[in-house]
Amino acid sequence: MIRSQTFRSGVARALALAGLLGVGLAPGALAQESPDGEALSIAFPTDGAVLQSTDIPVRVQVGGFNLACDEAGAPDRSGAGHLHVMLDGMSMAQLTNFYCTQEFWISGQGVQAGQHTLTLDLATNTHADLMDTAKSVTFLYQPTKPAAALPQSGSAKGATVEISAPKNGATVGPQFKLEVKPTDFTASCDLEGKQNVAGFGHYHVFVDMDPGAMMMGGGAPGAMDMMSMAGMISMPCGSSIPVDLTAWPSGQHMLSVELEQNDHTPLMEPGQGPKFATITVNLQNPFQP
Template sequence: MNHSYSWARAVPAALLALGTLPALAVAAPMMPAPSVSIVSPAAGATVTDAAIPVTLETKNFKVECANSGKTATAPAQGHIHAMLDGMDMEHMTNMYCSDHFTISGQGLKPGKHTLSVVLATDAHVMDSLPAMVSFDYEPSQQPAALPAPLTGTPHISIISPKNGATVGRTFDVKVAVSDFDLSCDLEGKPDVAGYGHIHIFATQSGETTQKPAAPLAAMMKTPAGMEMGKGLMHDTGMSMNEMQMMLTTSMPGMLGMPCTTTIPVDLSQWRGGQAKILVMLANNDHMPTPNVAPAAISVHLK
């Protein structure tokens, strides 16, 4: 599991230089490459809402979360990763299932900020070049500040379904969380002890066992893609290894990053039979909360 998270630390802040990327030519040999652009905030715009409204335009890509976590799905579908003031998992405010969403301003200081978005496959592999804007955050009402750290020993367990239960394809996972405050508003913000959210995974033979496709890494093997890769390395200062890691890292089975103790799970696009559900606590930067054991159950999907 740790491997899945390693890119968060591996991707340098130099990726902030990615503002130059959309100028790079991207041409996939067979089908038109998925792409994303940021409609609002417009570059340089002043945002006065406390929660930042984001509107994107995607091309050649179906935005959906019904298949999130699966590793063998269509290459041109999935969700959106959005990041504030960085281009790595540490700064990810959430994964989004729509091209319109808001990002909480909690903990953000007024002034210049950057928003980056990238398309992700259902297996959470990068599926487009990133798009980035900088904007001026001047909220008319100040958002909440970061909370004070908590002390205690966080813990998570699954209350229902019971291990081994037979469930429908759509069911609630109820968890008990102690000594830990769940907050979606803090996702991608600086870590605060005792705060974070949940990562929930489903794994199932045939749905999460195939090696996830890495469309951009595959594209890098074409002449146009090689040029793109060179440009990417030049613009970001990334090494070949760092770029490879960024383009191929996946999170098989990840359904989402919720912040409630009742988590609706929709596996209606999955198979009947055995599936494993795993929940873990994550810090605001999405690293697993240290010293907290994940909880897991097996269920039988009707």
């Protein structure tokens, strides 16, 4: 009923977006046709809504699809994945994050008062966009209490990241905290998908992907190769990062944390590669012995 209506009314718009999405979305993510049945609709904001809150509330309805962020980065599984959310664009540079709840907030930081477009789609575990599920709404952002502006740019020179726990080679259960120590770098989730600001960004956490090797195929920043999003399990901003490897089999796994700019491209200095830290863990996963 609601689901089939939503699905049908979404078809025209999804087709209209399809061409753009195919070109623009998430470098590294292959656009895929979605298997029939799953549907996404944006319940809030409604098209033309006037938003007076500082941050931007979003409510979606998802049918026939499992939102499973604990599987993000793991191999694709039909009918499971997460939401990609983009503000004022349809490429990875505008990705505010990926989400697994039907309600969430987008930070108003750095968002100017005025008209904005929100675009969402369903994505597979390896971050391939299911482009025929894409939906957009345009809203008027008029916050009563404006959010903070973008921070003053700092210096990205000498930025580094280290993993302080677990220790390299440690035996871990499927759920643990990855403790990271950045130097000369401020991680902020509020800035994800916004303009780049020197010295600011966030982390990408990868399982069984070597960020150094990933760049060798693709070359320049912003031209990450096709593999770069697969294996990415989160885009966090805290230095104590929850990790859930329930979807991975027991055994040795490589865990990497890479410094990213707000547009999700690796933070790099001239003549240098991406900045990341890697450990190997011995996973003991009772769900997949």
